[in-house]
Amino acid sequence: MTDHTMPADAADLPEVVQRYLKAHNERDTAGASATLTEGATVVDDGRTYEGIPAIEQWLDRAASEYTYTTTFLGAACDGPDRCTVTQRLEGDFPGGVVDLHYRFTLDQGLISHLVIAP
Secondary structure, three states, rough: OEEOOOOOOHHHHHHHHHHHHHHHHOOHHHHHHOOOOEEEEEEEEOOOEEOOOHHHHHHHHHHOOOOOOOOEEEEEEEOOOOOEEEEEEEEEEOOOOOEEEEEEEEEOEEEEEEEEEO
16 A cells, blocks of 8 residues: 655646656556656666556556555656656665655656656
8 A cells, every 4th residue: 555645846746747656656557657658768776668568567566566655755847848756665675765766757748758766
């Protein structure tokens, strides 16, 4: 189960980023993948996932591998097509707590590239 808290400043994020984060935190693979371009890439934990089928497999695996809660810590946008969201994950994964930066690149209103790293 994931508990996600979004302070008021999260409302300033691009709508597609808000939808992705909500779907990702709710472990809604279809909802998250609907925010991506056809050729989107995600980089997480040093691995790159290219295209919606590979990203959906990654989302499904990530949703079932560990139990964690997510807390929104902040965000910054570098123009209309780039923003970084920082979230704290706490759960039963190695280390138990980590602050992750989700670096989004947008293309025509959808997410084309996402890098997730500490």
